[in-house]
Amino acid sequence: MPASCLPVALLDVSHLAYPDRLTATALQGLVNRQGPRLFLNFGIYDEPSARRTNEDFLPDAIWQAKFRPYLGNQDEHNLAYYRSIYDLEITPVDSLAAAVELFRSELKGVVIWDPALPDTVNIALMLAALAGLLVVSPEQLPQLQAEMGFSIVDDLRDRWLDRVALYAWAFKELFPRCKPGVVACVEPAWQRPEFADYVVQNSIFTYSLSSFAGNRLFKIGQMLLLLLVGGPFFLRNLLFGLRLDGLAKRLGLWLMGLASPETRLATCIQRRVQPQPYPTIFGWHTRRDDELAFMLLLSANDLRLVPSHLASNYSFHARLPARVPFIQKHASTEDVTLEDKVYLTFTLSDGDQLVLMDTAELGNWRRPERGAVPFNWETQPLLVDLAPALLGQYYQQRTAADYLIAGPSGAGYIIPPLNGKLKQYLEQTAQVCQRAGIRVYTPYIGDPPLRLIRQYGHAPGDFLGYIAGYAHFGRTPLYRRGKRAFVAYTSPYFKQIWDESDTLLAEVRRQIEVPGPLPRFISAHLFAYKTTITDVYAFVAALDASRVKVVRADEFVIAAEKYLHRKGNQHGN
Secondary structure, X not given: OOOOXXXXXXXXXXXXOHHHHHHHHHHXXXXXXXXXXXXXXXXXXXXXXXXXOOOEOOOHHHHHHHHHHHHOOHHHHHHHHHHHHOOEEEEEEOOHHHHHXXXXXXXXXXXXXXXXXXXXXXXXXXXXXXXXXXXXXXXXXXXXXHHHOOOEEEEOOOOOOOHHHHHHHXXXXXXXXXXXXXXXXXXXXXXXXXXXXXHHHOOOEEXXXXXXXXXXXXXXXXXXXXXXXXXXXXXXXXXXXXXXXXXXXXXXXXHHHHHOHHHHHHHHHHHOOOOOOOOEEXXXXXXXXXXXXXXXXXXXXXXXXEEOOOOOOHHHHOOOOOOOOOOOOOOOXXXXXXXXXXXXXXXXXXXXXXXXXXXXXXXXXXXXXXXXXXXEEEEOOOHHHHOHHHHHHHHHHOOOOEEEEXXXXXXXXXXXXXXXXXXXXXXXXXXXHHHHOOOEXXXXXXXXXXXXXXXXXXXXXXXXXXXXXXXXXXXXXXXXXXXXXXXXXXXXEHHHOOOOHHHHHHHHHXXXXXOOOOXXXXXXXXXXXXXXXXXXXXXXXXXXXXXXXXXXXXXXXXXXXXXXXXXXXXXXX
């Protein structure tokens, strides 16, 4: 093997039961601290439970018909790409035991988690990271002791009565020893250990505490947060204009914490995360709450989320340096001539999720229609540090029709009206996006109070503008601030997020055909788990090009800025 080759052990874990996959990912995190040495193949996610949390993202019929042929085995695809640009010497390992034996000298013993209290998995991962231990279940222990002589360093069985007591202990004893600036919320009950390797590699404090409770007091507190996010615009604008939003937020958090011990402890943990450079949480929500409840809490506590559920091999991705420059050509003001047409742009949602980044945007990136129609791809710009080689694949393969933008709400997922450190967040987003070659992004809320619009207009960085709103609540305004357009997505309405692609595109067609003066600006935020670039390609092919101009996001926001400048800075509906 040439001296320049990187030796990589490849282990297929697709057939393994959860305890063995957990052991493998924790092992991977430890050994990849020294470089990209162990890669895991999780196979194809044909098992429906692999595509579900407490939300059914990809029902089996849609999965088989629309996504599976292009997504396939994402780990094999990624490893094949890496082999094309790096000198890797791949050696298959035939079993988990063989992988453990290969790296046996780097392990100091074992930590045993308690199947009777699955949350001990998160404690085991942290202890493994801090002391170089192998994470095992009681059933795995006899073989490991008999064949390899492992000693028990920590046994977590029968130590805590419930998860609140467990995480309270961990917060006191382990949080100060873990990596500052980051935490993770990982639900052990879903038995999806893919991201455990990155957690272990980086000694990240990990917990699983609910952001929701069903009692009346909690719901009152949560309603205060929801008021700031999606209440009547005149009321939200008044509260933010009088700077009463902070008081409402603090009262809401206090009531929620008073009503739920889990949420109270989660808030204590989140508030302790340091800005290095910005407080960050990895993971996803628990099975006892949902995405909205999770995002309300972490945003109100001024964190940003890097969604990490099902994201595999990030301890490996993180150790491969960038080989491709993060450069894409952006339209300039001089390039864009405002025409009397319907301007139409399409954006694939959820690119902030790491699993979309390592699955080629759920296989959309591999479809033959890519490059044949202007299209915006939400991307997680934090990959410049988390997985630079993986991000480089998109820049190396993109066409002139592909435009990479940042997903909600920039460098990490937040609900902007709840974030009390929005200035710092926008500064971080500007720095990260400049490194990632990104000049347009998607703020999560499309009709924020005017105070936030002003902040976006004067935010640092060389951004061209913003297309905003995961969905809209009935208002789709256009603003011009600081020579940037802030344009709300016109589709979907929030109750229509889950619509099938035909229904969504029929609504876009209806908007196009509405009579009225031109130019007009229509934008569709495509739910990634229902609509594909293939659907969009067929839709665009049937449009009247003399009336409808399909463009990338950069041309879209520049044209909108020119229109608003001519009209007088604001247009709302």
